[in-house]
Amino acid sequence: MITLKNVTLRRGTKVLLDKTSVTLNPGEKVGLVGRNGAGKSSLFAVLNGTLHEDSGEFSIPSQWRMSQVAQDMPETEQSATDFVVEGDTVLLAAQDEVTAAEASDDGMRMAHAYMALHDAGAHDAAARAQALILGLGFGVAELDRPVNSFSGGWRMRLQLARALMCPSDLLLLDEPTNHLDLDALVWLEAWLKNYAGTLVVISHDREFLDAITNVTLHIDHGTLVRYGGNYSKFEDMRAEQMLLQQAAHARQQEKVAHLQKFIDRFKAKASKAKQAQSRVKALERMEKIAPVLADAEFQFEFKAPLSMPNPMLVLTNGRFGYPPADDAPVDAKPTVIVQNINRTVLAGQRIGILGANGQGKSTLVKTIAGALAPIGGEIIPGKGLNIGYFSQQELDVLRPAETPLEHMIRLVRDTPASMRPSAMDCREQGLRNFLGTFNFSGDMVKQAVGSMSGGEKARLVLCMIVWQRPNFLLLDEPTNHLDLATREALSVALNEFEGSAMLVSHDRALLRSVCDEFWLVSRGGMTDFDGDLDDYQIYLLEEAKRQREAASGRQVA
Incomplete structure (x- = not known):
């Protein structure tokens, strides 16, 4: 077993663990949770031997073999x-x-070898x-491709596969x-359940933690607290x-009342559709853990949109994809990913x-957002449509050399006067105050992004x-780098948002609590998905099985 007894751990002058003790038993699946900066990664460093405790045991x-995902980008x-x-270290040693x-x-040595x-x-x-x-989302044709030919995100998937390959x-x-x-995530859950x-x-995906863990280890104010059960x-x-320990102070009660208000509102209007019922259950869960949410240090809200066109937009005979590369032949044709899109x-x-993976979810969102031009068909915006777009790659909309304050000043400059907040909110102090509500305060407003x-x-x-006070939110994997508290804040804010929202995410808790309906992008087109996320x-899993059987058939042929 793994034992920490009266362990103290410091990074610089900060005490991360303060004379804390915990035991982890063989075969347990442990979720390590805590606020950003609490010391989760430092505890990992103790477990893998790259960092040593300052005191304690x-x-x-x-004899335990350990495996973890290398953080360097493979070249x-x-x-x-x-x-x-090559991730199989036992196999490499045997070779x-x-x-x-x-x-x-030596004949005997060779026989043993x-x-x-x-x-x-x-x-x-x-x-x-x-x-x-293949389980992590690669295609059969990519099995023999050089590692260097993949983008950064796909190389990190290969690092994950390499860690899983290692006997441990x-x-x-x-x-x-x-x-x-989400498809690779479902596969990974199944693999880890059998580990x-x-x-x-360490994860900020609550449903992932719920699916695979049976112990939760919480780092809180320098102490490791063990809980039996998932997240x-x-x-x-x-x-x-918290209900037993905390006095019912005004700030917490105000937040709980705020949560209760929107929970009641959305529960009252939910239809009997399977997706809507799934959403009701997610909101009821939020109601149950209101004290935890109220204790979160970060909250925000979307302000009421300045206008509310209806319909927001109409997609007619849409054909979406990518134009030919700049160095492609003159007669090269664009690559169509999804087509025959008729939606309102x-x-x-x-x-x-x-x-x-690869069916065209991000392509659809990018095209609606205007980051890609449609190859065919029309996207007809409603009068006054104001899109708030969250790209899966944050640097598509951020400039690394600029500061948060410079981003906000440029945003003011690029926003038409009729769509700006009050003049006071557009001045530097007003922008600083606004950044502060998102935990950008002090010197952070002038730190390079x-x-x-x-x-x-x-x-x-x-x-x-x-x-920007949008009336239509397009969010492509918005939770990738958000901790659990910020994800909950986003969920609350989206539920209170009065406009329309279109969401691509592998965070099922967010999808369950926010979405009333699902559209399925598959095999070059898009249809309604009538089930809920459990059906999905x-x-x-059935689609992955079908693809494996098809690939196996091609190899035999």
Whole structure:
């Protein structure tokens, strides 16, 4: 087992752990949670041996094999398959021993080496690696592509596959879902449920934690508190503790009342549709953990839109995709991803966009946002349409060399006078005050965006969107770098938002609590998805099985 006894851990002058004790048992699947900066990654560093406790005792079985995702961006011409196979350290050691044994001309040593190589799974190593790669969303045609030919997010998926390939007794995963689509996330959950070793995972995805963990370890004010159960169970127990421990002070009661108001409003208007009922359950859960939400240090809201066109926009015979590359031949044709799109977005609609990886979800959102031109058809905006767009890649809308204050000043300059807030809110002090509501205060307003964390960049994009008072929100994976408290704040804000919203996300808790209906992007088109997210997970698993069988058929042929 893993034991920490009266452990103190400091980073610089900050005390992260203060004489705290906890025990983790073999085979447990542990969710490590706590506010940003509480010390989660530092505790990981203690577990993997790169950081040592300042005092107290830390022990881990010496024979345990450990695996974790390398954080460096791989640079290699190796194929994806070969790169992931090399994650199997037991297999590599066995191969090295075979080479050494053959060079020694020792028959007994060679016999033992060949047997160890067989026991290490040399005969099916490539197949095991490819199963991991395909499960994480790659196509069959990409198995032999060089690692260097993939973008950064896909290379990090290969690093994850490499970590899963490594035989281990302890698996450490720090935000493993950040670069995954929902289909890859569902696959990863299934894989981790079957993992036989001890798992410790840091994640801000509540449904992911609920699905795979049976212990929650909370870092709170320098103390490690162990809770039996997944994240939702932890929230329930913590809410009960807070109700017992906290006085009913005015600030908390005001927030709880605010939450209760919108929960009651949306529960009252929900239809009997399966998706709407799923949303009601999510809101009821939010009601149950109101004390936890009220204790969160970060909250925000979308102000009422200046206008509310109905319909918001109309898509007619839409054909969306990408134009030919700049160096393509003159007669090259654009790449069409989705087509025959005929849809109307009405005022107040809450739409979740579903679809397996690569089907065109982001292409659809980018085109509606105007970041891509439609290849064919029309996008007809309603009069006064004002889109707030959150790109999956924050730097598509941020400038690394500029500060948050410079971003806001440029935003004021680029916004038509008729759509700006009051003149006072557009002055520098007003912009500083507004940035402060998103936790950008003091020197942070003049810090270059390029030096900020992913969570800080995401908060700045949200800040800029809220300032514009949009009536239609287009959000493409908005939670990738947000901690759990900020995700809850976003969920509350979206539920209070009076306009329309279209959301692409692998955060199922957010989709459940916000969306009243789902559109499925699949096989080059788009249809209504009549089920809820539980039905969608079944659909994804069946679709993955269908694709595997089709790929197997092609290989046999």
